[in-house]
Amino acid sequence: xxxxxxxxxxxxxxxxxIRGTPESECPxxxxxxxxxxxxxxxxxxVEGDWQRPQEGSVAGDAVLxxxxxxxxxxxxxxxxREEAQELMCSEATTMVGIVGLPGSGKTACLVSxxxxxxxxxxxxxxxxxxxxxxxxxxxxxxxxxxxxxxxQRQLTVRTELADDRQAGFLHFKLRRATDGRLLNILxxxxxxxxxxSLIDKADSKRFExxxxxxxxxxxxxxxxxxxxKSRNYAIHRTRLLITRLAEVGTPSHIRLILVPSWRDIGxxxxxxxxxxxxxxxxxxxxxxxxxxASFSGxxxxxxxxxxxxxxxxxxxxxxxxxxxxxxxxxxxxxKLSGFRSL
Numbered sequence: 316x317x318x319x320x321x322x323x324x325x326x327x328x329x330x331x332x333i334r335g336t337p338e339s340e341c342p343x344x345x346x347x348x349x350x351x352x353x354x355x356x357x358x359x360x361v362e363g364d365w366q367r368p369q370e371g372s373v374a375g376d377a378v379l380x381x382x383x384x385x386x387x388x389x390x391x392x393x394x395x396r397e398e399a400q401e402l403m404c405s406e407a408t409t410m411v412g413i414v415g416l417p418g419s420g421k422t423a424c425l426v427s428x429x430x431x432x433x434x435x436x437x438x439x440x441x442x443x444x445x446x447x448x449x450x451x452x453x454x455x456x457x458x459x460x461x462x463x464x465x466x467q468r469q470l471t472v473r474t475e476l477a478d479d480r481q482a483g484f485l486h487f488k489l490r491r492a493t494d495g496r497l498l499n500i501l502x503x504x505x506x507x508x509x510x511x512s513l514i515d516k517a518d519s520k521r522f523e524x525x526x527x528x529x530x531x532x533x534x535x536x537x538x539x540x541x542x543x544k545s546r547n548y549a550i551h552r553t554r555l556l557i558t559r560l561a562e563v564g565t566p567s568h569i570r571l572i573l574v575p576s577w578r579d580i581g582x583x584x585x586x587x588x589x590x591x592x593x594x595x596x597x598x599x600x601x602x603x604x605x606x607x608a609s610f611s612g613x614x615x616x617x618x619x620x621x622x623x624x625x626x627x628x629x630x631x632x633x634x635x636x637x638x639x640x641x642x643x644x645x646x647x648x649x650k651l652s653g654f655r656s657l
Contacts, residue, residue: 319343393450393483396524399501402446402486403527408499410484411629412525412565414556415534416514417507420576420609424534424622425485425502426455427609431619432487438623443488443497450485454504482524491630498630514555519563526563530570530629533557537575537606540587550587554594567599572628578608579616603628 319326321343324333332341394402402408415421429451431437445451482503489498503524512518525531533556539549557571573591575583583606595602605628607621 317344317346320345392453393447393504394486394501395483398446399484399524402499402501406499408501409530409630409632410501410524410528411503412522412528412531412569413503413505413534414510414513414522414531414560415507415574416510416536416552416556419507419534419536420574420607421507421532421534422454422504423576423609424532424574424607424625425451425504427607427619428487428622428626429455431622432489436619437626439492440623440626441490441492443490445488446486447484450483450504482521489626489630500626500630510556513559513563514552517559517562519559522563525560525565528565528569529632530572531560531565532572532574532625532629534574534576537577537583538580540575540584541577541581546584546587550590553591557591557595557598557600561598561600565600569600570603570628571595571600572603572605572625574625575604575606576609578606578620579611579613582606 317326317338319332319341321333324343326332326344332338334341338344399410403410413421428437432440432442435441482505484501484503487500487502489500490496491498509518509521513522533553535549535553539545553573573588583604588602588604592602605621605625607625608616608618609622611618611620
């Protein structure tokens with residue numbers, strides 16, 4: 316292979332001398348060999364100061380070791396679906412599904428429970444831990460700010476999710492006073508528009524987590540049931556919501572709890588509950604009534620009335636235990652066919 320030693324010559328690219336001199340007469344053309352370059356490179360490697368890597372060194376490894384990350388505190392905002400699943404796999408956890416139309420008091424119920432726990436006033440339970448304290452502080456901020464001396468009708472902020480496609484979960488670890496057990500509970504704070512879309516359009520894609528829930532809170536606005544003019548329509552919408560939940564695939568063994576808010580306005584009508592209960596029973600559910608007053612404008616009803624009872628029903632896992640070895644009186648013969656191999 317030939318190359319030109321003249322700096323500005325382009326012979327190696329164009330194959331022609333930049334001065335127009337024939338190749339046989341050009342004094343700058345030189346003969347080169349590729350093996351000379353490779354030989355010189357080998358000699359440099361042999362004669363160089365190469366040293367074997369010390370023991371424990373990562374030099375030359377196919378995969379480098381991961382960098383050590385500085386431990387970080389959790390964000391304490393709402394938990395995502397993956398984080399909730401990780402918690403349920405590592406510790407005994409009760410997941411609650413919460414549905415309800417806008418203004419039914421879902422967020423107010425969660426805020427009331429948080430404020431009661433912060434003061435040690437949630438009967439039968441003490442605060443143990445929480446992975447979503449910042450989220451609780453965010454939704455309860457409105458209840459600590461007063462625009463005037465008069466009580467506000469809206470004490471909580473409207474629920475808005477950063478990701479409208481999946482639920483965000485709030486977490487409590489409660490210590491039950493009766494037995495001292497630590498109980499994890501996951502509570503989703505969902506926009507009411509999700510339930511509206513479920514009723515009107517049967518949009519159930521965002522409610523897949525309900526299949527993992529142990530209890531279900533159906534939040535309703537108690538004022539609509541106390542008022543005779545809006546009672547029938549409220550009953551119809553609630554029955555339709557239960558029907559949609561059955562279509563989603565909600566397990567029939569789940570504890571279905573009807574939670575009317577605004578208990579300070581008036582008691583929930585028994586006739587309304589009977590109609591809703593009949594609909595739930597026809598779908599295979601067992602409905603329980605648990606009215607609450609998240610906040611109260613009535614001196615006869617304390618703020619947070621009924622919230623502790625709601626947690627008792629939710630965290631009560633008492634079920635009828637089947638007989639360990641039932642005595643079948645119908646047949647005393649041994650059924651050996653049941654022990655055959657496949």
